[in-house]
Amino acid sequence: MRVGIPVEEKKEDAKISSRFGRSPYFAIFDDEKNSVEFCDNPNISSDAHGKGPKTVQLLLDNKVDVIIAKELGTNAKATVEAAGIKVYKAIDGTAKENFEKYKNNELSEL
Numbered sequence: 001m002r003v004g005i006p007v008e009e010k011k012e013d014a015k016i017s018s019r020f021g022r023s024p025y026f027a028i029f030d031d032e033k034n035s036v037e038f039c040d041n042p043n044i045s046s047d048a049h050g051k052g053p054k055t056v057q058l059l060l061d062n063k064v065d066v067i068i069a070k071e072l073g074t075n076a077k078a079t080v081e082a083a084g085i086k087v088y089k090a091i092d093g094t095a096k097e098n099f100e101k102y103k104n105n106e107l108s109e110l
């Protein structure tokens with residue numbers, strides 16, 4: 001299971017970014033490999049609308065199965081639903097804390 005989480009820094013203990021489509025980075029936790037990797041979000045440099053769906057596609061390209069985020073915009077939600085990806089509501093805290101809460105079934109669906 002690969003879980004994508006928007007973060008402000010490339011660190012496991014980074015705070016979660018409150019803006020999904022404009023998050024500078026994503027932490028991708030791989031439960032099977034017990035690892036974490038980070039990817040840059042190239043969609044933040046444009047002023048154009050549509051960052052949410054493009055960001056969802058970025059996560060799909062990185063084989064993400066689940067997203068944990070504070071919120072998603074309307075277009076990002078539609079893209080996630082069409083892709084069949086589950087989204088969980090992030091708590092205040094770090095990416096690692098949210099991933100651990102997800103593994104322990106302590107997050108609710110967004």
